[in-house]
Amino acid sequence: MDVIINGKTHQVQTEDDTPLLWVIRDELGMTGTKYGCGIAQCGACTVLIDGQATRSCITPVGSVAGQAITTIEAVTDDAVGRRVVEAWVANQVPQCGYCQSGQVMAATALLKQNPKPSEQDIAAAMVNLCRCGTYNAIAAAVRQVAQG
Amino acid sequence: MNSMSHEFAPVGELPEEKPVNLSRRGFLGASLGALVLGVALPGAGAKAQNAAAAAKSAPRVSAFLEIRTDSTVLLRSPFVEGGQGVATAMAQIVGEELDMDPARFTVECAPPGADYQVVGGRRFTGGSFSVRSSYETMRRVGASARQMLLQAAASRLKVPVASLTTEPGRVRHAASGRTLDYGALAADAAALPVPENVTLRADKDFRWIGKPMARLDARDKSTGKAAYAIDMQVDGMLRAAVQHAPRLDLEPGSFANEAEVKAMPGVHSIHRLPGAVAVVADRWWHARRAVEALQVTWTDAAPGTRRAMPSDFSSEGRRAQLSAAPGPGIAAETVGDAAATLKGAAKVVTATYDAPYLAHGQLEPPSALARWNEDGSLDLWVPNQAPEMFQVLAAKAAGIPPEKVKIHSPMLGGFFGRHFIYETANPFPQAILLSKAVGRPVKLIWSREEEFLRDALRPMGFVRFRAGLDAKGLPVALDAEAVGEGPRDRWFGRKPDAADGSAVEGISGKPYAIPNRRVAHVLVDDPAIIGFWRSVGHSMNDFFYETFFDEVADAGQQDPYDLRLRLLADKPRHKTLLQAVGDLSGGWKRGPFTAPDGSKRARGVAMASPFGSEVATIAEVSLRGGAVTVHDVWVAIDPGRIVNPGIIEAQVNSAVALGLSSALLEEVVYAKGVPQARNFDGYPILPPDRMPRVHVRIVESGAPMGGIGEPGLPGVPPAVANAVAALTGQRVRSLPLSKMKFGAT
The missing domain is CATH 3.30.365.10 (Aldehyde oxidase/xanthine dehydrogenase, molybdopterin binding domain)
Incomplete structure (x- = not known):
């Protein structure tokens, strides 16, 4: 099947029900998208599918064939994504960093859809887990982008 | 695990505050011959490793540093970066003495090798030991390299070394205005002997140490480029x-x-x-x-198999087993005569406390x-x-x-x-x-499910307390028996008749002036695979002790903050810190009080002395639907001296999150010898909407440098539990709080 990732079409030979996460990581060798739990609890595997933050660990690849998938590797190709990354660096968000690809993707999806999110909007969208507890820094970085 | 006990001392027995013995190492022995300072070739690490194996007592600059021709630096750090910021701290420390902007460093974890045994003659990343144990060594690595670069420049320019100075990344000859980049000198410097003596910068001249330098890995970790195992x-x-x-x-x-x-x-x-x-x-x-x-x-294992898990093992059964295990145990701390004082006390307070098994739940399986x-x-x-x-x-x-x-x-x-x-x-x-x-x-x-099945857990903890009060309501005796097994002796060897420090730390070693004390360890082997969990014994023992402390204060009709201050009257470092956190929180108030949003709230306080640092914590809580909401946590931390205040603040935030997660939510439940939760759906960890605001004040007392990665954690569960007790009148003696229902307020 054809899978469109970061604007490039990949011919993928795998079963339809293989999670998108493992196609991205193992088939295509792009390791920025992380495996954390495999059951859509933690959000480390978050990618954008047609702009929506989506947990790739439970998304069958067959269900997204032909849709535009964006991974962390292409986040800075996007103007909002670039601002999110700069805010992440400015706020020194990452600690171990393992969840941060997913956090950055979730923030990018939010801010592309809603450039001026309220505190409630931020809380509703930024639900990925971080075992290092960088939550306050994440919220500060999202606010910084929102405030332009 | 005998092989380990020969090579690695128990964490708790390492010298807490002293850096490595520099007289013993005769730093950077000149006898080692060629020094590979400047050659930035892939594979140079392996060469260094082999050479290192032959040179046990003489660490070499070349094992740590490669200065490349473009004046960037590869630093082989003794420590592994896992979020605690140690890679950045190492670059700051070496860069300070090398006179090179730490931002130009690439830091990787060094391969096995004798050069990197800088934690009291050994190496591991843990016990919040990294920076404090290697601080002096890593400064000398940077200073030695700088000295060699100066020497190389003197030869090149045919001028006396004394006429040269450095500025970040290069050597300057002031008289002629000539400069040479480090990268251009590195190959020559590599051929020089390592200086026997180097002068370290005065603290007042630090440009990078003590400053909130940005993490070296922040951008890679924000763009998916950081690569994990x-x-x-x-x-x-x-x-x-x-x-x-x-x-x-x-x-x-x-x-x-x-x-x-x-x-x-x-x-x-x-x-x-x-x-x-x-x-x-x-x-x-x-x-x-x-x-x-x-x-x-x-199939069942053969009878007598080591560490066989009983098929009827349960965490509930384990709690009952610990509760039933008789004292007196092995004494870890004995001061005065607690038994006699308790007998004659005006009032005796008793309580038992327990804390569950915990999983690490690091997000990388x-x-x-x-x-x-x-x-x-x-x-x-x-x-x-x-x-x-x-x-x-x-x-x-x-x-x-x-x-x-x-x-x-x-x-x-x-x-x-x-x-x-x-x-x-x-x-x-x-x-x-x-x-x-x-x-x-x-x-x-390992899938997340396999990880939950085989993780090495924080052991279950159980403590019996008795405190004796005098007629004025002041504590005059404390008796504590910590029941169970600690991870230190499990993995590093048990000494007969000696308490396991990791089982009692946080109950022993408290600073309060209670004149008669006995703290003992009642050893009961744990059938589970147990391990070190951020702040180890402190993660639960400070909860036990500091929460019981509030019970004692209540029994003597003392305010818990004031009683702490009073019992710390002769401990200026602790007293200062307690006052600092009180001040940071806007002045101590226990409550209950009504917040501007109309909610009824209260505050709790706790202190801890973990890993060479001192910490005082205040938490503010309210109830919502019978569950505890933590609004603010104020932490004053005194690590003696610091390297990066930005990273310290981040680490305190992180420790608060993990401490709160353990207090509110976490519990590994065993039934029939099997852990019941196999993923985060059955083992919830702190989600973003339960993260409190965190306020940090760093107090640099000038005491010997303490740890940073773990110390922020132990004060959080007791501060929260004490706040909950102040708000509801319900004492929390067993974690997590999610097991309890609190009356609506």
């Missing part, structure tokens, strides 16, 4: 997944559907391993799906990539906190000498104590066996 890839690699025996002592017997599983997509082969089965496949998803489809008959090479050596990429320890045991698993095992230590996707050697909790022996069996490199990843 789970991300490693090598040519020809296969991928593997395992299904562990549900109970620890079971072994794989027959397979009911081997042919079907073998025929599943991508499957290469099926393997029996100790206590597990594995499937090797082209893709991890294929391996996982196949191994989970495999129907295995698990464990993995190991093993590659056998044609020369019989083995490359192993493995998340680890102690490369040499892993090298020894990997060699054992592989059946080859340690020097034939190359350990690669990628950055860790969180660790919190997860990546020490814990026998059945480490995937690397499986990866080694699988790679050998299939004759190709194998990357093994």
